[in-house]
Amino acid sequence: MHQSLTEKIPKQPVLSIASFRKQENASVECVLDAGEVQYVNRGSLALALALQHMKLAPNDEVLIPAYHCVAMVEPVLWNGGNPRFYRIHEDTSLDMSDLESRVNQFSRAMIAPHYFGFHQNMEVIRQFCDRHQLVLIEDCAHAFFGSYAGRPLGYYGDYAIGSAWKFFPIDEGACLVSSKRDLSDACTTHGGLFSEFKSFSNTLEYALQYDRLGAVNPALRGLMRVKDRLWSVIKPETVQKPIHDLDSSAAGGMTGFDGSRVRISCSKWSRWVIGAVSRMRIVNNRRENYKKLLAGLGDLPGCRPLFGILPEEVVPHVFPLVMDDPEVVFPRLKRIGVPVIRFGEYLWGGMEKGLCHVSEDYSRRIFQFPCHQDLNDAELEWMIARIRELMLAVSSTSLTEGSAA
Ligand SMILES: Cc1ncc(COP(=O)(O)O)c(C=O)c1O
Incomplete structure (x- = not known):
């Protein structure tokens, strides 16, 4: 097993028979329907491939939001470019007047993320990029599904990237998409048999950890033990660390970005899962779970939901809560095994302090809780009860301390 069960419920989607139940996929659009597609292992590699494909030159600047993760900066540096950070507003929309003020003769591209699945105003952003002749990279890492003005997210950018492993029960897999450019010269090639096997076995191991495979669990456990023994003898160096093992908090935000993999495709296994599972189930369950989290956690002292309304066209990646006292709450959540995702916990060290107070504040204070399709009712209720x-408890302690002072 590749992770001790400190997290009592799964942070990411988990493969089960239920994943495959319904097949109404044609009616559910996603970033893959926005244009031509090339598959890679990770969203950060899709960003690197986009920048390579547009021929970013040394010292070209790429506009990156001040609320970001390191995985959005590494591909720019790897391509020889310089990140230039811009502000966002409290509702996570991009600060267009700040963007205007940061464009200069070196600006070549901008990265526009749909934070947590909630889309940006793509019309305004598209116009801004056209006016300044900037290449627009629509970052759909949190928004594999969802639409804007009747088109799937990813359609408006010159390029879009998607992070499939955040939405599908797989251990790796992401895509570069373009509705505007020919990607035939951005081809990626298969990663080989080891990568294929690792991707397959990581997915099954994660499902086994959370007992999702019913009657086949015991037999698979035996097989996995054999695999672990074989693996320790062969020790292939060429495959990526399992995504489910990565703890960005522990790694100071570093992602293990490896630019040498930019032209390597995700596994055939991941691609098969992406095509075979029910998209309708992903969309419906995520939206339903988000609403349950909103109902269960929306009125608590000491925190507030970042988005109190779930618009029709949004398919959330996670449920973000803004904490009043994050340093007190985080270790306690970890101790009781509630999974917390912390996008933007570590901002790029080279970004000027005070550039965007909202981003610095959100980096500390926004915790994200899973709302993925594979959480069952008991798991969701357990998580809501523990957070409540x-x-x-935290608010009654601070009230008591307040009145004693
Ligand atoms: C907004 C955003 N863009 C890009 C990435 C990179 O995606 P991946 O983790 O698949 O490399 C992430 C990662 O979390 C992200 O949050």
Whole structure:
């Protein structure tokens, strides 16, 4: 097993028979329907491939939001470019007047993310990029599904990237998409048999950890033990660390970005899963789970939902809560095994301090909780109950301390 069960419920989608239940995929659009597609292992590699394809030159600048993760900066540096950071507003929309002020003769591209699945105003952003002749990279890492003005997210950018492993029950897999450019010279090639096997076995191991494979669990456990023994003898160096093992908090935000993999495709296994599972189930369950989290956690002291309304066209990646007292709450959540995702916990060290107070504040204070399609009712109720208890306990302690002072 590749992870001790410190997290009592799965942070990411988990493969099960239910993943394949319904097949109404034609009616559910996603970033793959936005244009031509090339598959890679990770969203950061898709960003690197986009920048390579547009021929970013040394010292060209790429506009990156001040609220970001390191995985959005590494591909720019790897391509020889310079990141130039811009502000966002409290509702996570991009600060267009700040963007205007940061464009200069070196600006070549901008990265525009749909934070947590909630889309940006793509019309305004598209016009801005056209006016300044900037290449627009629509970052759909949090928004594999969802639409804007009747088109799938990813359609408006010169390029779009998607992070399939955040939405599908797989361990690796991402895509570069373009509705505007010919990607035939951005081809990626198969990563080989080891990568294929690792991708397959990581997916099954994660499902086994959370007992999702029913009657086949015991037999598979035996097989996995044999695999572990073989693997320790062969020790292939060429495959990526399992995504489910990565703890960006522990790694100071570093992602293990490896630019040498930019032309390597995700596994055939991941591609098969992406095509075979029910998209309708992903969309419906995520939206339903988000609403349950909103109902269960929307009124708590000491925190507030970042988005109190879930628009029709949004398919959330996670449920973001803005904490009043993150340093007190985070270790306690970890101790009781509630999974917390912390996008933007580590901002790029080279970004000027004070450039964007909202981003610095959100980097500390926004915690994201899973709302993925594979959480069952008991898991969701357990998570809501634990967060409620904790927030109520923290608020009563601070009230007591306040009145004693
Ligand atoms: C907004 C955003 N863009 C890009 C990435 C990179 O995606 P990946 O983790 O698949 O490399 C991430 C990673 O979390 C992200 O949050």
